[in-house]
Amino acid sequence: MREAPASSGKEIVLEVQQLRAGYGELPALRGISLRLERGETLAVIGANGAGKSTLLKTLAGQMAPTGGRILYNGADITRMPAHERARAGIILVPEGRRLFPSLTVEENLLVGASTKRRGQWDLSSVYALMPLVAERRSRSAGDLSGGERQATAIARALMSNPEVLLLDEVSLGLAPAVIGQLYASLPEIQSTGTSILVVEQDVRQALAVSDEVHCLLQGATSLAGSGFTMDEISAAYFGAGVAHVTPTGTITTLDAAELEES
Ligand SMILES: Nc1ncnc2c1ncn2[C@@H]1O[C@H](COP(=O)(O)OP(=O)(O)OP(=O)(O)O)[C@@H](O)[C@H]1O
Numbered sequence: 001m002r003e004a005p006a007s008s009g010k011e012i013v014l015e016v017q018q019l020r021a022g023y024g025e026l027p028a029l030r031g032i033s034l035r036l037e038r039g040e041t042l043a044v045i046g047a048n049g050a051g052k053s054t055l056l057k058t059l060a061g062q063m064a065p066t067g068g069r070i071l072y073n074g075a076d077i078t079r080m081p082a083h084e085r086a087r088a089g090i091i092l093v094p095e096g097r098r099l100f101p102s103l104t105v106e107e108n109l110l111v112g113a114s115t116k117r118r119g120q121w122d123l124s125s126v127y128a129l130m131p132l133v134a135e136r137r138s139r140s141a142g143d144l145s146g147g148e149r150q151a152t153a154i155a156r157a158l159m160s161n162p163e164v165l166l167l168d169e170v171s172l173g174l175a176p177a178v179i180g181q182l183y184a185s186l187p188e189i190q191s192t193g194t195s196i197l198v199v200e201q202d203v204r205q206a207l208a209v210s211d212e213v214h215c216l217l218q219g220a221t222s223l224a225g226s227g228f229t230m231d232e233i234s235a236a237y238f239g240a241g242v243a244h245v246t247p248t249g250t251i252t253t254l255d256a257a258e259l260e261e262s
Pocket of ligand 1: 054
């Protein structure tokens with residue numbers, strides 16, 4: 001694997017070094033390294049089973065890594081439990097939304113506020129950002145449509161005033177117009193200094209919303225950085241090795257032979 005270090009001079013909020021994780025004997029992450037800058041959106045892409053959800057779960061503390069380190073604002077949080085990471089500002093919106101169906105939308109949002117982190121997000125600012133959620137505030141979460149549930153899940157995460165927001169498959173199963181509305185809220189979230197790591201199946205959507213992209217292939221990094229062509233991305237996504245140096249930043253490439261060895 002080749003790496004050319006980036007030197008953008010921006011503050012690194014989250015740094016992942018050679019992260020490994022797996023399920024029993026099955027390795028799901030095989031030495032992932034990445035950096036998330038303050039206020040940056042990084043899209044993690046890759047085919048089914050590439051390790052995207054495992055990466056987010058490991059960053060949120062829901063899965064213990066088998067190797068490597070996670071640094072948050074320079075401190076080693078590799079062994080920090082999930083609830084402490086949430087209190088520290090790393091908030092995961094998991095695939096499948098996981099709201100409390102018998103509670104109203106507003107009650108779900110108030111659960112998000114239970115980390116008691118201070119910041120600009122409270123009920124009124126979240127409702128202003130997401131009018132769809134405001135309109136549904138008195139509804140039971142169990143009665144919402146898929147898009148409304150996803151919007152509510154993001155709104156609940158915002159109530160924690162996250163420093164790092166981890167979004168897993170925001171668009172899964174939603175109509176394009178609904179996906180557009182959800183992604184439209186990201187720039188404003190980002191502008192408050194929150195860093196966003198978004199897992200997205202739709203590569204074009206991922207590129208549209210992110211500053212940088214990180215492609216996983218069978219648990220390893222096949223491409224990372226910005227300014228790639230669709231051909232380069234699809235080669236990394238499906239497994240043909242590519243080599244490319246971006247104008248601005250890090251580039252990591254992995255060819256098929258290296259993947260076999262790792
Ligand atoms: N609970 C689990 N038990 C055993 N193996 C698992 C489990 N969850 C994931 N895996 C395996 O770990 C690997 C990585 O899965 P992961 O869900 O992280 O991939 P993904 O990129 O998020 O895929 P998808 O887009 O399908 O969600 C796959 O081989 C998957 O089969």
